[in-house]
Amino acid sequence: MADRNQREPGSSEPSSNSPPPRRNFLVSFLAVVFGAIISFFPLVPGAAVLLDPVLRRKKKVADGETNADFVRITSLDSVPKEGAQQFPVIAHRHDAWNHFPNERIGAVYLRRIGENQENVQCFNAVCPHLGCIFSYVTSRNEFYCPCHNSAFKIDGSKVESSGQVNPSPRPLDELEVDQERLQQGEVWVKFQNFYTGTEERIPKQ
């Protein structure tokens, strides 16, 4: 510590020949201003990249783009006459930079309805509670989610009388089936995912 200057560090006493206080204040002010600018600057583009998914979604909504397109699921013949069956949804998928021409992007349950069973009802296979994939239980003719015991009747409404708490906030998410194509024997569905855990059905963009 030999060449350390005589004055103690930590002493806030201004030295006898320090500049006048007015200038000191201005310099302090500028030091804080520039210090703040240089410290926060890299956070600006960083935040933009971090928030990119949100900004991108807003732009998509503003451009009127939605993710909901009719997707071919199967032929009408493949839908069973009794109960319900799960089918994969295969479609084009974007994942950041990648483009997948034919990917499984989700699953749906199909079942026949109508007098002559010529119509089809479709549910998104994701449980509206917290997003697990539920299953169809043949013995009870019900849908049942293995995660938190959500249960749904075959028409998608909530089962309320099983003795267990049914945590699902809403019935199953029904998806629109293209009636025109159905008459030609093809099942096309407007595939959409929804936010889970809400009473209201809010589509994901």
Add this chain to the structure above:
Amino acid sequence: MNKFREWLEHRTGLGAAMHEALYENIPGGSRWRFVTGSMLVYCFLTQAITGFFLWIAYSPSSQTAWESVYYIQHEMTLGWFLRGIHHFTAQAMVILLALHFFQVVVDGAYKAPREFNFWVGLVLALIVQALALTGYLLPWDQKGYWATKVATNLMSLTPALGAEVQQIVVGGSDYGHFTLTRFFALHAGLLPALLVVFLAIHVALFRRHGITAHSHPRRADEFFWPNQVFKDALAFFLLLTVIVGFTIYKGGAELTGPADPSEQYAAARPEWYFLFLFQLLKKVPEFFGAIVLPGLVLFYFFLMPFIGRWRWGHVLNVVMLFGFLTASVYLTIEAYLEDRYALNQSAEPDPSIANDSQALALHDVRYQASLDFLAGGQQAEREYERLVELIDHEDGIPIGGAGQLQRNDPETQGPRLFKRYCASCHDYYDPDGKDDMRIVSRRRQSPLLDTSVDPPKVQRDEEGNVVYDLSPTGAPNLYGVGSRRWLRDFLSAELIDKIEYAEPKNPQESDPNTFAREIISAPFFGNTAHREGDMVSFVHDNLADLDDEGKQALENLIIAVSAQAELASQAEDDAKAASDGRIAAGVEAFTSTFACSDCHHFPDVDDPAAAPDLEGWMSAEWLRDIIANPSHERFYGYAEDANDRMPAFESQLSEHDRDMLVRWLRADDRELTKANQ
């Protein structure tokens, strides 16, 4: 409020720590020259912050690294800007490091009791270099890939454990997923952590020993706060504006095409701050240049505090450092200029070296190397622009990565394959010079030698003219092949067998090589065996002096034959010509007016083939087949020696490659909206 402050102060000592930090005494007062250290710290903070945000979007694997960086650069909000700041701050850091080091040595700040801090500083400098090296590879583009490959190959020169060291760093015997995961773990994990640790030691030791400067009778001492803090902040603010300026001017950091281990990258260079090492390796053996010499320099730096104790030691240190920096700057500039030699020099050597054959040869080598470098850069740029187009067109990158898009794109593969397989004979250039794609090889004719004398002399004919070896060395220019324009030029008497030379400059009787002359133009058969063939004499005898009617017939013929190519670019014209009856007229001209069918076969014209079949002439299928086997009876198989030097590429080029080449020559896929889908 005061109570809270008291409580906080009592529990944390924050205020005292701040006080301690801000009221460091600076003997002789604040100075602008003291800003380099703080600026380096700020650079590091900026790198840590921008690096973290890049991290949230980056994916290290050989199928996703380039792709994710591409996405950051082109798709994410301000992603290009973020990447640019990170890139240019890294460069600023290297410059500041040199300045800081220079200042420490010149001021003698390495001397007792500050030896340890000096060594810690050297370690910090090495960590920053390692960060720069590892970061350069992460985008997995051609430039970073090839430049870093050289660096890791040098690691295999490490004595005794070379191969093992390299494999540990690279994660295998060659570059792949593990190279990226390892480099990324180093770049974003270990190295920054080490940097923080050593930086903490550096600052602590700095505080322990205080600033090297001494109190000055005319300059008052000052505390760190506020004057020096202001100077530091303002200096870094100014640096930041320069960094932002560069980022905006350059559109962010450069990204070249995705790494391709099978594709040479002639413009591969390390980042500029490693250029001096790169240049050194051109001059000295790699073990000496990459390991011994840098090792010695570093060793000397570590010894500086001891050497500084001698009477003249400090002066020696300063001189050595100055010498090192001068040599580095010199090598950097030399490397830079060598790559751009062709921009500053003409192909013709300076007359002052005309008599110096060694200097002439050197000029030639340098000029060519520089041309390769510049052309490599241009090609990379062109391929990159194309790739951006492809990704837009495909609406994303396939799971196999961007390389897959390139491998199936004729506009990317065509020129690469052409250069490798075709350019030794064929040229590809737009005769109008509008298209900047230009693949032209230099071909020379050597003089024949009279070996009856010693040393051999050039042969001369009776008039004293040098006799050249005229054996053909070229083949037609394939730019716009199959188009009306190409055929029109081919069928003109001026061009079909044209061959033009540049006369040798300053030939020396003593050196026969100086008589070699360059062929500057031979667009069709001029530099092939066909210049003596029937087609050339037919063009001279029958097409040179046509009356108006004959010219009209020839134009119809050109339209009819060219229509066989079914070029995408000519589709409309072809359809129009068919409905106008010009194609029918052309066929008529083909069979009767010019009697081409005496030799050539053409659709609906049954004639013995004594020349290449023109049915489907220059169509994709015709071209693929002639490349596969030009000696097939459909092409030059009609006579034993009819094929002039063209090899059968069936065994050398896969069907896919032949298809790429042909589609590029025909420009089928140049407009992405028209074709491909």
